[in-house]
Amino acid sequence: MKPAPFAYVRPAAVADAVAELADGHGKVLAGGQSLVPVLAMRLGRPATLVDITAIEELQQLRRTGDRLRVGAAVRQRGVERAADAAAVPLLGMALPFVGHRELRSRGTVCGSLAHADPAAELPAVACCLGARIELAGPAGRRTVDARGFFVGAMTTAVGAEDVVTAVEFPVAAPGDGFGFGEIARRHGDFALAGVAAAVTVREGAVDAARLAGFGISDRPVFRDVTALMTAVGDDPDALRGATADLARELVDTGGDGHGSTGYRRRLFAVLTARELGAALARARSSEVSR
Structure with missing residues (x-):
């Protein structure tokens, strides 16, 4: 057609x-x-x-203090290759999973957020990190927290008269560690289940832990899991048991030809345990090396 x-x-x-x-x-x-x-x-x-690709301010990618600002016309591939973007490690982990390199050479970070596909990687990254999305409309500019930006499948807080102008991600600090993983039938396919994780360690103990799942509901699903990580610590068996309970709570997408709800719950539980554990290890390494 x-x-x-x-x-x-x-x-x-x-x-x-x-x-x-x-x-x-x-x-x-x-x-x-x-x-x-x-x-x-x-x-x-x-x-x-x-x-909007001729608007100069929307083509800018820059780090200012503790934020990385990505303009709405900045290509995903450009973020992958930008030195400033290394300050947000979770972005670097997630971007290679977004479609294929040819698509990332044209697709934009903000475009993925505005499209809000439930199986997309970047909306989950934005929610996990607490990114801020800037909109311009007839009443001026406003900022929406990523965790309130996604309303449902391919539905966001963007109004019919609004333009997404940028997204701002917090940069990593010493003691921060991250994990990202997904399962798809083939690389570049839509994720059957995926997770973005962030853990902060202070003086060797878990200070904060957050995760966002994708491909498991009609929007990215965010949870603060600080209490969970504090309780289980480095015990992998306890972590796997806790994430299985979490998967039963969070995964509510219906089954389809690619996998049942139960299958997606098992995928999500395994991914979550793996990536939270990896994020914790990286957080401790980051704190020690500061």
Whole structure:
């Protein structure tokens, strides 16, 4: 199939992009790796495509203090290769799992967040880290915490007249450790289950632990698991038992031809135990080497 007819504009400023969306019938185009297939299958029929790739401020990737700011037109591949992005290790762990290199050369980080596929890696990373997503709309700019940004499957806090302008990730500090893993039928396929984990250690003890699961519900599922990690410590058997209980609570996606709900729960439990354990080990190593 071919897309339904649409108008195309390429504004040079965020205010102009917002103005083009004022009637509520437009759609923002950045990388197009999710949007173009939707248009081709006529699952979406926007009257106007608003191409934001000519807006200079949206092409910037920079570290400022304890935050890494990724503009809405920054390609995923560009983040993979940027020296500043190394300050957010979880991004570097997750990005190689996002589709294939050719897709990451066009797809954007913010585009993946705005698309909000339940099996996507970057929304889970944003939730795990407590990233902040900046939106511009008719009333000005506002910031939404990633953990409140995702409303449901492919549904977010972005309004019809809004433009996602950037996402800000907190940079890692000494004593922080991370883990990331997913199971898919083939590399680049949608994840059957996946987890992003972050653990902070202070003076050898767990100070904080967070995780976000993906491919297991209609949106990324975030949990603070500090109490769990404090209780089980380095005991792998206790950790596996605790994550099995966690999987029964969090995994609610229905079964399909790729796997039942029970199968996804087993995958998630194993991944969570593995990545939390790896994050804890990295956190202790990071604290010792500071």
